[in-house]
Amino acid sequence: xxxxxxxxxxxxxxxxxxxxxxxxxxxxxxxxxxxxxxxxxxxxxxxxxxxxxxxxxxxxxxxxxxxxxxxxxxxxxxxxxxxxxxxxxxxxxxxxxxxxxxxxxxxxxxxxxxxxxxxxxxxxxxxxxxxxxxxxxxxxxxxxxxxxxxxxxxxxxxxxxxxxxxxxxxxxxxxxxxxxxxxxxxxxxxxxxxxxxxxxxxxxxxxxxxxxxxxxxxxxxxxxxxxxxxxxxxxxxxxxxxxxxx
Amino acid sequence: xxxxxxxxxxxxxxxxxxxxxxxxxxxxxxxxxxxxxxxxxxxxxxxxxxxxxxxxxxxxxxxxxxxxxxxxxxxxxxxxxxxxxxxxxxxxxxxxxxxxxxxxxxxxxxxxxxxxxxxxxxxxxxxxxxxxxxxxxxxxxxxxxxxxxxxxxxxxxxxxxxxxxxxxxxxxxxxxxxxxxxxxxxxxxxxxxxxxxxxxxxxxxxxxxxxxxxxxxxxxxxxxxxxxxxxxxxxxxxxxxxxxxxxxxxxxxxxxxxxxxxxxxxxxxxxxxxxxxxxxxxxxxxxxxxxxxxxxxxxxxxxxxxxxxxxxxxxxxxxxxxxxxxxxxxxxxxxxxxxxxxxxxxxxxxxxxxxxxxxxxxxxxxxxxxxxxxxxx
Numbered sequence: 001x002x003x004x005x006x007x008x009x010x011x012x013x014x015x016x017x018x019x020x021x022x023x024x025x026x027x028x029x030x031x032x033x034x035x036x037x038x039x040x041x042x043x044x045x046x047x048x049x050x051x052x053x054x055x056x057x058x059x060x061x062x063x064x065x066x067x068x069x070x071x072x073x074x075x076x077x078x079x080x081x082x083x084x085x086x087x088x089x090x091x092x093x094x095x096x097x098x099x100x101x102x103x104x105x106x107x108x109x110x111x112x113x114x115x116x117x118x119x120x121x122x123x124x125x126x127x128x129x130x131x132x133x134x135x136x137x138x139x140x141x142x143x144x145x146x147x148x149x150x151x152x153x154x155x156x157x158x159x160x161x162x163x164x165x166x167x168x169x170x171x172x173x174x175x176x177x178x179x180x181x182x183x184x185x186x187x188x189x190x191x192x193x194x195x196x197x198x199x200x201x202x203x204x205x206x207x208x209x210x211x212x213x214x215x216x217x218x219x220x221x222x223x224x225x226x227x228x229x230x231x232x233x234x235x236x237x238x239x240x241x242x243x244x245x246x
Numbered sequence: 247x248x249x250x251x252x253x254x255x256x257x258x259x260x261x262x263x264x265x266x267x268x269x270x271x272x273x274x275x276x277x278x279x280x281x282x283x284x285x286x287x288x289x290x291x292x293x294x295x296x297x298x299x300x301x302x303x304x305x306x307x308x309x310x311x312x313x314x315x316x317x318x319x320x321x322x323x324x325x326x327x328x329x330x331x332x333x334x335x336x337x338x339x340x341x342x343x344x345x346x347x348x349x350x351x352x353x354x355x356x357x358x359x360x361x362x363x364x365x366x367x368x369x370x371x372x373x374x375x376x377x378x379x380x381x382x383x384x385x386x387x388x389x390x391x392x393x394x395x396x397x398x399x400x401x402x403x404x405x406x407x408x409x410x411x412x413x414x415x416x417x418x419x420x421x422x423x424x425x426x427x428x429x430x431x432x433x434x435x436x437x438x439x440x441x442x443x444x445x446x447x448x449x450x451x452x453x454x455x456x457x458x459x460x461x462x463x464x465x466x467x468x469x470x471x472x473x474x475x476x477x478x479x480x481x482x483x484x485x486x487x488x489x490x491x492x493x494x495x496x497x498x499x500x501x502x503x504x505x506x507x508x509x510x511x512x513x514x515x516x517x518x519x520x521x522x523x524x525x526x527x528x529x530x531x532x533x534x535x536x537x538x539x540x541x542x543x544x545x546x547x548x549x550x551x552x553x554x555x556x557x558x559x560x561x562x563x564x565x566x567x568x569x570x571x572x573x574x575x576x577x578x579x580x581x582x583x584x585x586x587x588x589x590x591x592x593x594x595x596x597x598x599x600x601x602x603x604x605x606x607x608x609x610x611x612x613x614x615x616x617x618x619x620x621x622x623x
Contacts, residue, residue, distance in 0.1 A: 036283070056591050056595050075591055077575075077591055094604075096591075139606070140609065
């Protein structure tokens with residue numbers, strides 16, 4: 001177990017220290033007084049690594065993460081889980097924009113709200129299926145150009161009438177699935193997606209992720225899953241197939 | 247002063263702190279905050295705006311000047327003397343700093359209009375109805391004209407700020423170094439904004455560092471204004487001339503034109519600059535379609551295109567605004583009488599570890615904070 005006081009430590013130094021210790025065989029990291037240091041956990045692929053972050057980590061947390069687990073006990077900023085390959089990131093607060101950009105595996109759990117452009121360009125291949133679950137609401141461009149994976153937005157604790165997601169929802173989406181706990185204003189839907197009912201088959205997958213999510217934050221699974229969910233799927237696998245065709 | 251370093255592309259950092267009760271606090275807070283976002287800048291520009299920092303000269307126009315050489319200073323001073331009573335003239339205090347090299351001559355003046363100008367303006371005010379169109383007849387219009395004259399016609403002289411009871415400290419360097427260089431920890435204000443620059447399309451030079459100002463308006467900006475050419479030509483029709491080689495300059499002048507001169511409320515000014523998309527206007531969800539259409543007809547050339555998050559300061563208030571699809575970040579927080587806005591939450595948490603509330607602002611919707619009613623800075 002390694003405990004690092006991040007107060008005033010530059011991200012390069014911090015991340016080098018983590019990498020060095022991980023290569024030496026350390027698996028448990030407690031980072032205290034973190035504030036704004038970027039790229040924490042970037043590219044780490046040593047097996048069995050767990051990183052616990054106290055404070056607000058900087059942008060690009062868990063970029064290219066490949067296996068480890070990261071828990072943040074505060075809010076997180078922009079661009080986390082960029083091109084993540086596998087592992088688990090759990091944020092006990094809200095997070096910013098462009099989460100899970102081009103993510104290709106692993107899971108990201110956010111307890112609170114998420115910002116703009118979450119899950120854009122996510123993709124999947126066979127068993128590699130990335131998952132993002134947001135406990136709060138999401139901003140515009142959720143799942144834009146999504147090619148695979150699972151996005152789940154729960155809208156827990158939102159004010160009555162507050163929208164679950166923003167505008168341009170699933171614009172350009174051509175793979176994967178978005179599950180929403182509540183309905184969506186059709187005017188906010190991208191042209192490439194349509195709304196469907198959630199089937200029993202869906203619940204086998206959705207239910208498992210929700211159970212894990214609820215366990216992470218002490219939410220009541222029965223309460224969370226009792227609301228009506230909707231499913232967004234792309235209506236075309238190649239929405240822009242004709243765009244550059246002459 | 248006009249640096250020749252090569253172009254390096256990427257982003258910027260902005261932060262603002264505001265106290266609603268006009269409680270003045272040291273510039274060291276904003277300095278610590280912007281330091282957190284060091285990696286968003288590249289050392290080619292940093293700057294600060296402080297409001298309420300000159301209470302002993304609260305009714306004077308505080309002119310902060312950048313001079314390339316002694317000749318530009320002499321020429322500017324004789325020009326100022328023609329038009330103003332210079333009640334105080336002094337170098338802006340700095341301390342030697344290892345990372346700040348080749349600074350221009352930095353000077354400040356506390357100015358009042360000469361009595362004959364005031365009388366003339368009063369007469370024009372009473373008789374000339376089209377003050378709005380001509381930009382004549384108001385004391386502040388007169389000051390704007392003097393700033394434009396210096397920036398345009400006096401070679402090597404540039405006005406960094408010209409408002410009352412506020413001042414801008416900016417230059418080439420990382421913002422934390424610029425702040426130390428200008429000793430901003432020795433000033434106290436009720437509002438501070440700061441900027442760390444990563445210039446993308448324009449040179450890194452002292453006049454091109456943020457904030458950009460006119461009168462008491464100051465703007466710090468992360469992003470780029472791709473409508474700069476249209477905005478610039480539009481502003482020229484109203485006597486504003488862009489001379490500082492940076493797109494952000496137009497935002498300061500647009501606020502002055504639309505709000506002060508044309509009398510648009512600040513919310514409406516923001517709606518003209520970050521206008522809603524036509525599809526949203528057609529839906530008319532908020533019942534403002536008619537206003538939105540009217541603004542686009544009249545102020546189409548004031549629309550800001552391109553990615554931006556900006557903080558606009560003015561005497562008594564601060565506005566945070568992003569472009570319509572939020573291509574640049576901006577986070578807000580509140581703690582008691584303090585309001586914070588920054589590119590990254592960590593910059594806020596550095597100086598306010600446990601805010602009462604933290605939230606992300608919505609695209610194109612201004613966040614505005616003003617002094618509480620009855621509070622005087």
